[in-house]
Amino acid sequence: MDITIYHNPRCSNSRGALDLIRSAGIEPRIVEYLKTPPSRAVLAELLTRAGLTPRQAIRTKEAIYQELRLDSADDDALLDAMIEHPVLIERPIVATPNAVRICRPPEQVLDLLPSK
Numbered sequence: 468m469d470i471t472i473y474h475n476p477r478c479s480n481s482r483g484a485l486d487l488i489r490s491a492g493i494e495p496r497i498v499e500y501l502k503t504p505p506s507r508a509v510l511a512e513l514l515t516r517a518g519l520t521p522r523q524a525i526r527t528k529e530a531i532y533q534e535l536r537l538d539s540a541d542d543d544a545l546l547d548a549m550i551e552h553p554v555l556i557e558r559p560i561v562a563t564p565n566a567v568r569i570c571r572p573p574e575q576v577l578d579l580l581p582s583k
Contacts, residue, residue: 468581470495473505473513473560481559483573488561491580495561504553507546513560516567521545524557524569531555 470488472495475481488495498505505513514524521542526532531552537545549555557569563579570576 468493469564470579471498471562472496473498473500473556473558473562475499475501475558478558480571480573484559484561484570484576487573487576488580493580500553500556500558500560504550504556507550510549510556511546513562513567516562517560517569519569521549524560525549526555526557529554 470493472481472485472488474485474497476499485495485497504510514521517524522545525537525545525548527537529552531548532555535548535552537548540548557571559570559573559576561568561570561576561579566579568575568579570579
């Protein structure tokens with residue numbers, strides 16, 4: 468199965484989702500998005516496929532969120548901020564050919580995996 472995880476190895480939720488994917492016998496494509504952020508188009512597509520708005524996928528507790536005064540920003544400004552400062556992207560995002568989900572808690576990834 469083709470699975471991509473937008474992963475932050477320092478995040479326990481991200482590590483947990485990765486472990487669950489691997490426990491299912493699948494080695495996903497791992498994108499450490501803090502080192503290699505998705506393009507704006509890719510991020511927008513992932514959010515659309517997940518049925519999320521940028522506001523629903525942004526980490527509001529990050530200091531940069533407050534510094535940039537994103538409370539009243541529109542979707543375009545939020546996407547721009549997420550690309551410029553990928554720490555703002557909620558994690559982990561897991562993408563399969565059929566679905567995309569932010570896997571918080573990590574067990575949400577189980578709904579994306581094939582049943583045995």
